[in-house]
Amino acid sequence: MNKRIPLIAGNWKMNKTVGETVELVTQLKQKLSDVRNREILVCPPFTSLVVAKEVIKNSNIKLGAQNMYFEKSGAFTGEISPLMLKDIGCEYVIIGHSERRQYFGETDESVHKKMRVAFENGLFPIVCVGETLQQREQNETFSVIERQVRIGLTGLTGEEPKILVIAYEPVWAIGTGKTATPQQAEEVHAFIRKLYSEIYGKDAAESVRILYGGSVKPDNFSEIMRQPNIDGGLVGGASLKADDFIKLVRY
Ligand code: PEP
Numbered sequence: 001m002n003k004r005i006p007l008i009a010g011n012w013k014m015n016k017t018v019g020e021t022v023e024l025v026t027q028l029k030q031k032l033s034d035v036r037n038r039e040i041l042v043c044p045p046f047t048s049l050v051v052a053k054e055v056i057k058n059s060n061i062k063l064g065a066q067n068m069y070f071e072k073s074g075a076f077t078g079e080i081s082p083l084m085l086k087d088i089g090c091e092y093v094i095i096g097h098s099e100r101r102q103y104f105g106e107t108d109e110s111v112h113k114k115m116r117v118a119f120e121n122g123l124f125p126i127v128c129v130g131e132t133l134q135q136r137e138q139n140e141t142f143s144v145i146e147r148q149v150r151i152g153l154t155g156l157t158g159e160e161p162k163i164l165v166i167a168y169e170p171v172w173a174i175g176t177g178k179t180a181t182p183q184q185a186e187e188v189h190a191f192i193r194k195l196y197s198e199i200y201g202k203d204a205a206e207s208v209r210i211l212y213g214g215s216v217k218p219d220n221f222s223e224i225m226r227q228p229n230i231d232g233g234l235v236g237g238a239s240l241k242a243d244d245f246i247k248l249v250r251y
Helices: 018-031 046-056 082-087 099-104 106-121 132-135 141-152 183-202 202-207 218-223 241-247
Strands: 007-011 039-043 061-065 090-096 124-129 165-168 210-211 230-233
Touching: 007 090, 007 210, 007 241, 018 039, 018 046, 018 061, 018 241, 039 082, 039 090, 046 061, 082 106, 106 124, 106 141, 132 141, 141 183, 165 183, 165 218, 183 202, 183 210, 183 218, 218 230, 218 241, 230 241
Parallel strands: 007 039, 007 230, 039 061, 061 090, 090 124, 124 165, 165 210, 210 230
Antiparallel strands: none
């Protein structure tokens, strides 16, 4: 039996001022207070994390960051450390989002370092993987994902392989309105789980949650969530509107 609790995570990207954050999380808190069988996560920009935490404290909504650096402190101008995120009440951190890889030079190696440091500082990493359109068209989807998993997710110990969260986000589906079909997504999710089982064993593979991300909307999400290897969603655009995100949580 699948005991993985669905995780619905909103990646707000570079959106929402402090005032807009308060408005959105206040609505989510009020309208999702009865939800018990889902894990609900919001990942606002750094400037909104403290105020978001203030609003959602004592609720069923958790807080995550969209990125962090892999050192605890020091001369790294403009960066944010895992200690700082932990200090203000973040539980999760998104690592290796394709926009970070594409625009800010993140590699499987930096993803790996960040994942390690997140665990060492008591944050749950959500590590993103996914192929570009060109890679899919050249039949490289599985080799790209395999490399991202083998390098990015290497070196987990103890309970870490079970509590890690992976997000499969085909780059061609992010922010494009072009969702992967449930079958396309399931095929890759099943591949990731099998590969993960080879690396970390069956128990870890049964426990690890693999989220789908890429133009998730209220009208396509329930079909996606019916797939046996899909354990939740990492949602960009549709997490910015309270009504849409609420529908996604209640898919
Ligand atoms: C994302 O930012 O992770 C994402 C999947 O964005 P969107 O839902 O807008 O495609």
